Amino acid sequence: MNVIERNNVRVSGTGPQTMLFAHGFGCDQNMWRYVAPAFADRYRVVLFDYVGSGQSEKAHYDRDRYASLEGYAQDVLDVVHALDLRNVTFVGHSVSSMIGVLAANREPERFERLILIGPSPRYINDDGYVGGFERADIDGLFEMMDKNFIGWANFLAPAIMKNADRPDLSEELTASFCSTDPIIARNFAEATFYADNRGDLGNVSIPSLILQCSDDMVAPFAVGDYLHSHLPGSTLRVMSANGHCPHMSHPDETIALIEEYLGATDA
Amino acid sequence: MTTPDVLLDCAPAFYLSIGDDGRVVQANTTLLHRLGVTRETIVGTHVETLLSRAGRLFYQTHVFPLIRMQGHAEEIFLLVETKSGEQFGTLWNFARRTRNEETYIDCVVIEVHERRKYEDALLQAKRQAEAANKLLEKQAAILADQAMELEAQHQQLTDQAAELEERADELQRANAALRDHSELVEQERHAAQEARRIADAANLAKSEFLATMSHELRTPLNAIGGYTDLLAAGIYGPVTPEMSHAYDRIVRAQRHLLGLINDVLNLARIESGRVDYTIATVRFGDVIRELREMIDPQVSTAGIEFRDEADDALMLRVDHEKLVQILLNLLSNAIKFTAHGGMITLRSATLIDRHGFVAIDIADTGRGIPAEKLEAVFEPFVQVRANASAPNLGTGLGLAISRNLARGMGGDLSATSELGKGSAFRLIVPRADDVRP
Numbered sequence: 001m002n003v004i005e006r007n008n009v010r011v012s013g014t015g016p017q018t019m020l021f022a023h024g025f026g027c028d029q030n031m032w033r034y035v036a037p038a039f040a041d042r043y044r045v046v047l048f049d050y051v052g053s054g055q056s057e058k059a060h061y062d063r064d065r066y067a068s069l070e071g072y073a074q075d076v077l078d079v080v081h082a083l084d085l086r087n088v089t090f091v092g093h094s095v096s097s098m099i100g101v102l103a104a105n106r107e108p109e110r111f112e113r114l115i116l117i118g119p120s121p122r123y124i125n126d127d128g129y130v131g132g133f134e135r136a137d138i139d140g141l142f143e144m145m146d147k148n149f150i151g152w153a154n155f156l157a158p159a160i161m162k163n164a165d166r167p168d169l170s171e172e173l174t175a176s177f178c179s180t181d182p183i184i185a186r187n188f189a190e191a192t193f194y195a196d197n198r199g200d201l202g203n204v205s206i207p208s209l210i211l212q213c214s215d216d217m218v219a220p221f222a223v224g225d226y227l228h229s230h231l232p233g234s235t236l237r238v239m240s241a242n243g244h245c246p247h248m249s250h251p252d253e254t255i256a257l258i259e260e261y262l263g264a265t266d267a
Numbered sequence: 268m269t270t271p272d273v274l275l276d277c278a279p280a281f282y283l284s285i286g287d288d289g290r291v292v293q294a295n296t297t298l299l300h301r302l303g304v305t306r307e308t309i310v311g312t313h314v315e316t317l318l319s320r321a322g323r324l325f326y327q328t329h330v331f332p333l334i335r336m337q338g339h340a341e342e343i344f345l346l347v348e349t350k351s352g353e354q355f356g357t358l359w360n361f362a363r364r365t366r367n368e369e370t371y372i373d374c375v376v377i378e379v380h381e382r383r384k385y386e387d388a389l390l391q392a393k394r395q396a397e398a399a400n401k402l403l404e405k406q407a408a409i410l411a412d413q414a415m416e417l418e419a420q421h422q423q424l425t426d427q428a429a430e431l432e433e434r435a436d437e438l439q440r441a442n443a444a445l446r447d448h449s450e451l452v453e454q455e456r457h458a459a460q461e462a463r464r465i466a467d468a469a470n471l472a473k474s475e476f477l478a479t480m481s482h483e484l485r486t487p488l489n490a491i492g493g494y495t496d497l498l499a500a501g502i503y504g505p506v507t508p509e510m511s512h513a514y515d516r517i518v519r520a521q522r523h524l525l526g527l528i529n530d531v532l533n534l535a536r537i538e539s540g541r542v543d544y545t546i547a548t549v550r551f552g553d554v555i556r557e558l559r560e561m562i563d564p565q566v567s568t569a570g571i572e573f574r575d576e577a578d579d580a581l582m583l584r585v586d587h588e589k590l591v592q593i594l595l596n597l598l599s600n601a602i603k604f605t606a607h608g609g610m611i612t613l614r615s616a617t618l619i620d621r622h623g624f625v626a627i628d629i630a631d632t633g634r635g636i637p638a639e640k641l642e643a644v645f646e647p648f649v650q651v652r653a654n655a656s657a658p659n660l661g662t663g664l665g666l667a668i669s670r671n672l673a674r675g676m677g678g679d680l681s682a683t684s685e686l687g688k689g690s691a692f693r694l695i696v697p698r699a700d701d702v703r704p
Contacts, residue, residue: 026328030336094328133320140321140346141328146390147344147356148329217315218327242313243289244327248335 001060003082007048007075008055011083013040017112018085020046022076024094024118025192026185028054031093034251035258043089048079052184066187069095069195073102080110089262091115093247094218095192098200101231105203113265114208115258118244119227120219121197129198130222138193145189149182198230207233209261211254215242235261281357281376285314289331292371301378302349314374319346319354330361334372338363344379356380477535481528488528492521530664534647537671544586544675548699551615551627552579554590562598570607577615581625582699585676590696593669593680597629597692600665604633604690618695624678625698630691636684644682645670669694 003009010029019039021032029047036045049056050072065071076099080088088111092100097119104111122131124138208231212224221238228236237257241250275282281298285291294309302309302317315323322345333340340361348354360375499506499514506514536542555575566573583590601611609632616626636644647667670680677697684690 024328027332027336031332033336133324137320137324140319141324143390144321144325144344144346145329146393148325215313216327217320217323243315243331245331245335248332249288 003078006051006057006060007079008057009079009082010047011044012037012047013043013045015041015043017087017089018044018046018083019089019091020048020076020079020085022090022092022096022099023049023053024092024096025188030054031245031248032091035247035254038251038255039258046079046083046085048075050075050188052181052188058181058184061181061184063187066184066191068191069099069102069197072096072099072191073106076100076103077107077110080107086110087112089113089115091117091258092119093117094119094244095195098195098197101197101200101204104206105200108205111206113206113261114204115211115261116208116227117211117247117254118213118216118219119210120223121201121227121230122195123193123218126196129226130220132217132220132223133193141193142186142189145182145185149185198226201227201230202232204231204233207265208235209258210234210236211246211257212236212238213241213243213246214239216244218244237261281374281378283314283374283376285372285374287363287370287372289313289315289372291317298376302347304350317347319348322346322348330359334361334363347376473535477531481532481535484528485525488521488525492518492525495521530668534664534668534671537668537675542672542675544589546584546586546676549583549585549587549590550579551577551581551583554583554587554594555579555613557591558594558598561595562602565599565602566611569602569605571602571605572610574610574612577613577627581615583625584697584699585678586672589672589676593672593694594627594629596665596669597694601629601631601633601690601692605631606633609633609689621695623697624695627694627696628691629694630689632689635686635688636682636690637686638684641682641684645680 008029019036021029021036023029023031028049032047036047039045050066052058052061052066062071065074072095076090079085080103086109090100090104090111090113092098092114094117097114097116098121100111100114100116104114120131122129123133124131124135125133210224210227210231212221213219224236224238228234239246239250239253239257241253243249247254276296278295278297281301282293282295283291283298284293291309291312291314294306296306299306299309309317315326318326326345330340330343330345340359343359343361345357345359346354347357356379357376358379362373364371364373495514495517497503499511499518555577559573559575562573598611605611611632612628612630614628614630616628618624618626645666647664666680673680673694673696678695680692680694682690682692
């Protein structure tokens with residue numbers, strides 16, 4: 001098995017350190033297009049798609065493995081090993097924040113620091129914990145996904161789009177952003193929104209940056225505060241950007257905050 | 268509002284334009300009316316706030332990245348929620364455009380009551396199909412399990428059937444063998460019965476023949492004896508000493524012959540089962556006394572010592588006459604085969620291995636009987652000669668008759684012997700004073 005092909009790994013840039021960008025639920029590595037290039041002059045930049053997302057080889061999709069975030073963390077470690085990466089600065093959006101926490105806890109020697117954009121260790125409210133959602137909200141999301149994946153929306157990409165040997169389809173390939181398989185998307189959604197990684201936070205032994213958006217209903221302030229107080233060695237920065245995808249809606253602010261953090265933590 | 272905006276206000280669809288930060292810039296009256304809000308309250312709010320919570324989550328995770336990446340998105344289903352909490356399904360088309368150096372996302376939205384019904388029905392059908400499929404898979408698994416179980420049971424039953432069949436075969440074979448065997452037994456029984464019938468018939472014929480012959484022989488013998496007695500008494504004229512000597516020899520021969528015939532007749536009677544036993548309690552001392560009266564003269568004549576070591580007080584359950592006959596036969600033989608100066612001993616012994624019986628032993632110091640002939644002496648017409656020159660006394664039927672009589676009373680008669688030292692005959696008879704343990 002070739003991890004590079006399986007996870008559609010793209011490497012660019014040069015530098016003694018590596019920035020590994022991990023996309024969130026609902027899209028693929030393309031979401032880093034406004035941010036990642038900004039670091040390619042000083043860092044080795046690695047992008048990839050989780051198995052089941054983007055242009056990954058979906059034949060390797062294993063329902064059991066990807067039933068929990070541990071399976072996705074293994075994808076991260078597989079990429080790290082395939083490229084023999086060390087001193088990795090892991091940049092994760094949304095659910096990938098917790099995937100990065102799991103990967104770094106398993107092999108901390110490979111990771112330098114974590115940059116977590118819109119992270120949440122648990123989306124569903126719990127006794128004394130505000131995650132922002134009730135279970136009914138999550139079920140509503142699943143229904144919304146079902147409705148949109150039923151066939152009319154742009155989320156379904158024709159199978160022919162996966163043909164890498166048809167370069168003439170490249171334009172359509174770029175037009176199939178965030179296309180996904182409904183069943184895989186549903187499993188990823190369940191793994192994401194039913195996850196509870198609060199117990200993993202205390203084990204993190206490397207420094208981390210929490211980028212908290214203003215007015216982000218997916219990861220509200222209370223969640224950012226909780227993370228900051230439970231993640232040892234964490235730095236919390238509240239962004240002026242609103243919504244859940246500052247790397248797309250406010251790439252400049254996102255880049256600036258990351259660079260600031262890198263400068264402060266690079267010895 | 269510009270003219271196009273006025274036109275848009277008349278459209279049966281919702282129209283709204285949002286800034287790149289997601290905040291509402293414009294909305295047509297169709298939307299305002301549907302949501303029950305004024306233009307002033309909606310402008311400036313984030314588009315998310317028009318959606319249900321699930322709709323917001325979907326917008327953030329799926330729709331926004333899509334619009335941002337490819338600049339447009341079509342036919343996105345989102346649940347809109349009014350301030351009063353009413354939710355309704357809508358289809359959205361998004362287009363990200365730049366006007367006057369500002370970037371806007373123009374949205375055209377239609378309410379999809381009917382379509383939503385189709386979708387709901389479709390989704391429900393899909394879920395039902397999935398549920399049915401799961402159920403079917405589960406049932407298939409259960410059926411597969413059951414099939415396996417049944418298969419196992421079937422195998423077990425087949426095995427058992429085979430085993431039973433094997434056993435049945437075995438039984439049939441055993442049965443056949445038994446049948447063969449029982450047929451054989453039956454045949455043998457038939458053969459034995461036939462042989463016995465023939466033997467019985469032959470024996471009866473023999474006995475009848477012997478009885479008849481005895482009678483036919485005895486009549487002339489009695490005539491010989493009677494007329495010889497008359498001649499010896501001088502009825503028919505004077506008797507010279509020579510004549511008297513001759514008469515005497517005729518009478519002796521006649522009596523011997525008569526004895527022989529009587530023995531033969533006795534045996535024939537015993538063998539044909541025509542002997543009656545009168546069993547009574549008999550004191551052995553009485554039997555001995557009676558015997559001694561008969562044998563003492565012969566014993567003293569023969570110069571033999573008779574030693575009586577038997578228990579006089581023994582009480583026996585026997586036919587008195589038959590017991591005397593047996594013992595007399597044994598003692599006569601002993602006297603016959605014991606030389607001058609020899610000894611005959613009478614003993615009685617309790618039997619350890621036969622409760623209720625007693626042994627009466629008569630031992631002599633005669634020449635003995637060869638081991639190979641020990642059993643033959645009990646056969647009719649067999650006699651061991653005292654010596655080559657000695658006269659053949661008796662018929663050779665005595666021991667055969669004695670054994671038959673002993674067995675007829677529930678006892679037995681056997682012999683042990685040592686050549687040159689003597690023989691011992693053991694008569695076993697029931698005792699009356701039996702004290703069983």
